[in-house]
Amino acid sequence: MPQDPFAWTTAALETRRAAGLLRTLCPRPAVSPLLDLAGNDYLGLSRHPRVTAAAAEAALRWGAGAGGSRLVTGTTELHARLEAELAEFCGFEAALVLSSGYAANLAAVTALTSHASYEGLIVSDAYNHASLIDGCRLSRSRTAVAAHAEPEAVRKALEAHEGQALVVSDSVFSVDGDAAPLAALAAVCREAGAGLLVDDAHGFGVLGPGGRGAPHAAGLSGAVGTVATVTLSKSLGSQGGAVLGPAPVIAHLLNTARTFIFDTGLAPAAAGAALASLRLLRGEPERAERTRAVATGLYERLRAAGLDATRPDAAVVSVRAPSPGTALAWAADCRAAGVQVGCFRPPSVPDGISRLRLTARGDLTRAQLATAADTVIATAPAAA
Structure with a gap:
């Protein structure tokens, strides 16, 4: 009887169960009698008739899937419209849509810190989302973890470093819902000549005038040295993610970000739904x-x-x-x-x-x- 090389997983599961930390899946029905306060459909748009109709129409017209990566056959007119309208709505020069917010964060962090000439530092908030943390790890750049929501801690980390640097932070932290001091972080970055990457997953659609996001509310939309990421799966009730920033930065990601280049493009139905939600938000x-x-x-x-x-x-x-x-x-x-x-x-x-x-x-x-x-x-x- 050959030895099972994965036998250790059973013991690991029992340890988690005993600690009350075991995770399990619970499939939900199409129509649930429960009042949902667990999901991230912040604006209640995932079942809006205009949004679901747009998703269905996109699938019927463009197919169930994108058919390939964005650089091959996976870019439709819907993707291009969504990118243009996202950038305009949030106040940035350009946008790039990816298959998830997780992929967007991995793309932004790695593409902005892993190029051949980069020997810099990443300063990451201690409470950042796992996707930003994984981006820091994948970039192989030196990372300093700063105390949560403390611009002075970021300043000290930057002062101790010579050369390029990127500060990464959630705009609204997903666990407790507290907001990062973006204006103060941006000021610290300007003084040090560092870039600022803001994950606005939980701010987009909720904060700023008309839901334009936390960077817009902080006066950072389109600001030199600022890049933002958003998800399409929360306030827009769809699926996917996007990176927003200066046109040269977005072009750089298009050419170098592995989670963009080697991933199948966002499904047309998701792109169509997100575009319909964005237009609803703009009108309401x-x-x-x-x-x-x-x-x-x-x-x-x-x-x-x-x-x-x-x-x-x-x-x-x-x-x-x-x-x-x-x-x-x-x-x-x-x-x-x-x-x-x-x-x-x-x-x-x-x-x-x-x-x-x-x-x-x-x-x-x-x-x-x-x-x-x-x-x-x-x-x-x-x-x-």
Whole structure:
């Protein structure tokens, strides 16, 4: 009987199970009776009739898949329109659409730091998303991890380095929903001559005038030395990602970013849906304001009940739990009561603290908001 080289995985799974950290998949039905506060459909556009119709029309016209990489057959007229309208809406010179926000971050970090003449430094916020962290690792550049949301820590890291540097940060951090001090970070970068890369996955569609994003709100759209990434899977309710920046930077990514060059292009249905959502957002800018108002209302109700909820800077509200097992049971109790919430546990959380993560969708009614808050409060463990 040959020895199983993967036998160790069984023991690893049991260790995770005993610690309350085992992850499992839970397929959802097409129509769920649950009130969803777990996903990232911040503006409630993923099922909007104009968005789903655009996705269907694109699939019928262009096919189910892109058919190849963007540089071969995977670029359609939809991709080109989406890139042009994204760049214009967010205030950048150009955009490049990729198959996911994860791929967009990998492309931006590696292409801007891995070229032959680059012997510089990356300064990364300690709470950055995994895609930025992986981009730093793949770039093989020296990386300094700066204390969370502290521009002075970034300044010190840059002062200790001579040569090129890139500062990378989420605009809104996905776990607690707190915003990065982008204006202060940009000032530090200008003083040091460093570039700034902002992952605006959780700010785009929610922050800035009409949802134009956190860089726009901070006066950084189109600024020299600033590049941003966005996802199409959150506020736009579709799938994919994009890099926004100066035209030469985007052209450089098109020619060098491996997650763009060697990946199949975004499916036409996703591109069509994202374009329809973007046009809806442009025509209905109040959607962004409504999402922020829902987040604030949810936070205030939870805090008034004595729960350790974080003040939202965008659409995410998190509520801390005493332990991973308690968080998992709390989320299960919410689900049993008809409300689906996110449950974040180590190692997905950089501070090691488990919590419920609630998404304040802009299409929630006042009655639904009240139901969600009341359910989280009623099911809360005694020590939460």
